[in-house]
Amino acid sequence: MTQITQMNTNKKYLWRYCIINKKKDNKMKKVLTIILLTIVMLNGQTPSAETILKKIDENMISKNQIMTSSMIIHGRRVSRTIRSKSWSIGDTKNFTEYLSPAREKGTKMLKLDDKLWIYTPSTDRIIKISGHMLRQSVMGSDLSYEDMMESSDLTDSYDAKVIGSEEIDGKQCWIINLVGKTDDLVYHQRKIWVDMKLYVPLREELFAKSGKLLKRMELKNIVNIDGRWYPTKMIFKDVLKNGEGTEFVIDEIKFDQNIPKYKFSKAGLKR
């Protein structure tokens, strides 16, 4: 009798054990299915880094543009606002004229491909900026002339890869990691946070080859101008430099305008 009771109890336990295991198996299967489905869905949804970069260019790069902007430089001692107007064609030609303050008024800069010239009315000279001067800051800001000279076609110089996603100011972003293909780049590595909806970069971090963070850029106040989503405020911070960084505010921007050819000539600097 005792043996029968014992057997029954064992069966009951065995039965229970089997049921629990079956339930566990089902759970595991469900979890695995969800993970697999998520991976499949994510893979299906995540565009390649090249595609994202191409879409950014399509949104932001126009045939040409004319922009009036204010650069607010928060130095260690004082904050200064420098206003300028620039004319540009793609990222190869740019002409900038400084409008204020009085000391900078009339200073002009011309960028043609990888060459840069500067003109000041006080010297009435056109001087080519080269060598170590390119590493100098532009008007005391957190931007260097080298930053201005960089090509926007990142896929040429970098291997790009989407490494994740993150939310910035309530906007879902792809994080793209770019690693330099060659050693002669100003920044060996870059990380760009791109708005998933608008394909506008919202943050960028620039690194040295050692992995040290050199500069950080935040892009804000994204507005639709002539069908393009464009950030009208950018905050640059050279992390190696003291100070509160540099704000770059676009006061006015016009795309696809008629720009006279002389603007992009050295003669235009003296006009």
Add this chain to the structure above:
Amino acid sequence: MIKFLLKGLIRDRHRSLFPILSISIGVTLTVLLQSWITGYLGDIIDYNARFSTGHVKVITKAKYDNSQQMANDLAIVGTNKLTENLDEEFPEITWIKRIRFAGLLDIPDENGETKTQGPVIGWGVNMLSKKNSDIERMNIRKSLQDGKLPTKRGEILISDELAEKLKVGVGDDATFLGSTMYGSMAMQNFVISGTVHFGSMVLDKGAIIVDFNDAQTALNMENATSEILGYLPSGDYDNEIAHNYADRFNKKYSNSEDEFSPIMITLSEQNGLDAMLEYVSSFIGIIIFVFVLAMSIVLWNTGLIGGLRRYGEVGLRLAIGENKGTVYRRMIYESVLIGIFGSLIGTMIGLGFAYLLQTKGIDLSSMMQNNSMMMPTVVKAKITSTTFFIGFIPGLFSTIVGTMLAGIGIYKRETAQLFRELDV
């Protein structure tokens, strides 16, 4: 007794010649090294004081924390009032305002476009005002190679090597390109009035010298300066006096909370010169110690050899009843005389070489092509009062120690065995 010992030394040259020779050589080297180190390191300190550090220097606290930065964004502002205060509170010190800057010198072609350009280090110094002119202090007049000193605003001097590199000469136009105190682009036209050669690689590679007011205008430094240098009334740097002035100033003006408050620092606190000043004193001490040690070993050996040679003589003297202590002392007295002679000869020879090095110097410019320190390219010795007696310390000390060590054997001689030894 001295006369007796002298006669003994002169008549028995084996006793004196080799020790005197060794001491003379060692003393010559000591004198030469002392004068060379004093001269060369002294020149480095003097160069730094004249061109860079002053005997004391007033800068902002932020600039002190970033002393390697040449940019003027950390310059002192409100300097007119500050120099007035300095003149009132420290009237015995000569106060000089200077602006140091870096940038490019751009040479135009006939169309006004860049022909050549090169990096430069600039000095904005007082050249046009007669009061506190830096022309003599920085030896500018004597360094002039071509042209003339600036006589009006807008004229600059450039180093002859830079002129050669940029293919420019006196009367040519040049544009300075750099950063203002606020970081904006600074561009200023100048006319080259002359070329200079300072004999220091750092300066001769790419120096430009502009008038202080021109530098202020070009770099947007109205009522501001990079640094205020102070020179002690004696003209020579004194670490203790300089520190006293710095302490007095810092107590009154320096504010640890404000990174732009002025701070006074001494020469020894700049450009690693504290280590150099310590190096000068400790190096001479090390030379003397090493020399004493080495020469003592040499003279110990010489004494031992002499002791063996004079084995019979010492034995006889002990046998006829001379006290062991007396023999030992007389040998030490002899060594004192040898030491004095050797040191005298060595000092004279050393002084001769030192004088040659002091007047002629050795040109080491070819070895200093990439040198970034502010130092003269011609190495010169300097004869000081110490040079005259420094050699006597190791000269006398090593001889006495050597003899004392070698002479210990005298006490080990057994009187009972002396006659047996003498028979042999």
